[in-house]
Amino acid sequence: QVQLVESGGGLVQPGGSLRLSCAASGSIFRINTMGWYRQAPGKQRELVATITSGGSTNVVGSVKGRFTISRDNGKNTVYLQMTSLKLEDTAVYYCNADLQTATISGLPFRRDNIWGQGTQVTVSS
Numbered sequence: 001q002v003q004l005v006e007s008g009g010g011l012v013q014p015g016g017s018l019r020l021s022c023a024a025s026g027s028i029f030r031i032n033t034m035g036w037y038r039q040a041p042g043k044q045r046e047l048v049a050t051i052t053s054g055g056s057t058n059v060v061g062s063v064k065g066r067f068t069i070s071r072d073n074g075k076n077t078v079y080l081q082m083t084s085l086k087l088e089d090t091a092v093y094y095c096n097a098d099l100q101t102a103t104i105s106g107l108p109f110r111r112d113n114i115w116g117q118g119t120q121v122t123v124s125s
Contacts, residue, residue, distance in 0.1 A: 002026035002114055004095045009119030016123070017083045022095030022116055024076040029102035029109065034071055034078040038091035038121075045094065051078060063089070085123045092118040 008020040024031060035050035049059040049069035057069050066085075071078040078095060095116035101109045 002028055002099065002101055002112065004097055004114055004116035006093065006095050006116040006119040009093060009121045011122045011124065012085055013125055014085060014087060014123055016085050017081070018085065018121060020080040020082070020093055020095075020119060020121075022078045022080075022097075024097055024099070024114075027102045027104075027109070028076060029100045029107070031073070031076055031097055031099040033098045035096045036069060036078070036080045037094045037096060038089075039094070039118075040088075040091040043091075048093070049080065082121070085121075087123050089121060090123045091121060093121050094118045 003026055004022050004024050006020060006022045008018060012018050033050050033052050036048040037045050038048050039045040047060055048063060049067060051057045051069045051071050059067060066083050068081040098113050100111050103109045
């Protein structure tokens with residue numbers, strides 16, 4: 001069983017910063033792209049940023065220059081550093097991973113796409 005566990009959300013004032021973390025655990029052979037998505041109340045889930053296993057990143061325009069995505073492949077962890085936070089950044093932030101699971105013997109098994117449970121980020125004065 002593979003799972004993603006996010007942490008680091010909370011309440012912050014406009015202009016403040018937060019750092020989200022997402023750790024993958026379980027029978028993992030390889031993690032390909034990891035990403036962060038967010039869903040604000042009454043809105044659809046939207047992409048925030050992605051990062052490949054090689055470190056290539058994609059950050060959407062609305063947060064470009066304010067948010068930075070990074071990962072530690074040795075720890076199977078992806079981070080989202082958020083700065084200059086705005087009221088409209090308030091949302092539940094979800095981690096996503098495209099990965100290949102492993103057999104008990106450590107051999108590649110199947111490709112899967114999994115989500116974390118989400119962490120709330122609230123920007124408010």
